[in-house]
Amino acid sequence: xxxxxxxxxxxxxxxxxxxxxxxxxxxxxxxxxxxxxxxxxxxxxxxxxxxxxxxxxxxxxxxxxxxxxxxxxxxxxxxxxxxxxxxxxxxxxxxxxxxxxxxxxxxxxxxxxxxxxxxxxxxxxxxxxxxxxxxx
Numbered sequence: 001x002x003x004x005x006x007x008x009x010x011x012x013x014x015x016x017x018x019x020x021x022x023x024x025x026x027x028x029x030x031x032x033x034x035x036x037x038x039x040x041x042x043x044x045x046x047x048x049x050x051x052x053x054x055x056x057x058x059x060x061x062x063x064x065x066x067x068x069x070x071x072x073x074x075x076x077x078x079x080x081x082x083x084x085x086x087x088x089x090x091x092x093x094x095x096x097x098x099x100x101x102x103x104x105x106x107x108x109x110x111x112x113x114x115x116x117x118x119x120x121x122x123x124x125x126x127x128x129x130x131x132x133x134x135x136x
Contacts (some may be wrong), residue, residue: 040064055108055117062101063124068124069097102128 073094109121
C-alpha cells in the first residue's frame with residue numbers, strides 16, 4: 001500500500017521509488033565500468049575480456065598508456081594557457097611516454113605473427129602518428 005502525505009505536494013513512498021533508485025544505481029555502475037574499461041583497454045566492455053592473447057592484452061595496455069599520456073599532454077597545454085604556469089615538465093613526461101609506447105609497439109610488431117594483433121598495433125601506430133602531427 002502506498003502512503004500519500006497530505007499538503008500542497010504529495011510525496012509517494014513505496015516500492016516504485018525504491019525500485020527506481022535501484023535501477024538508477026545499477027545504470028550508474030554499468031556506465032562507470034564501461035568508462036573505466038574503455039579508458040584502460042580501449043574497448044567498450046562491462047568486464048575486460050580475459051579470452052584475449054597475451055599480446056592482445058599488451059597492445060590494449062599500451063593503448064591505454066598512450067591515451068592517458070595524450071590526455072596529460074593536452075591537459076598540460078590547457079594549464080599553461082589558462083594559468084601561464086610552466087608545464088613543460090608534464091608535457092615532456094607525456095611525450096616520453098608516447099615515444100616509449102611507440103617503441104614498444106614497433107618491437108612487438110616485429111615479433112608477432114597474429115594478424116589481429118598486428119592490425120591492432122598498426123591502428124595504434126597510426127593514432128600515435130596523427131597525435132604527433134596534431135601537436136607539431
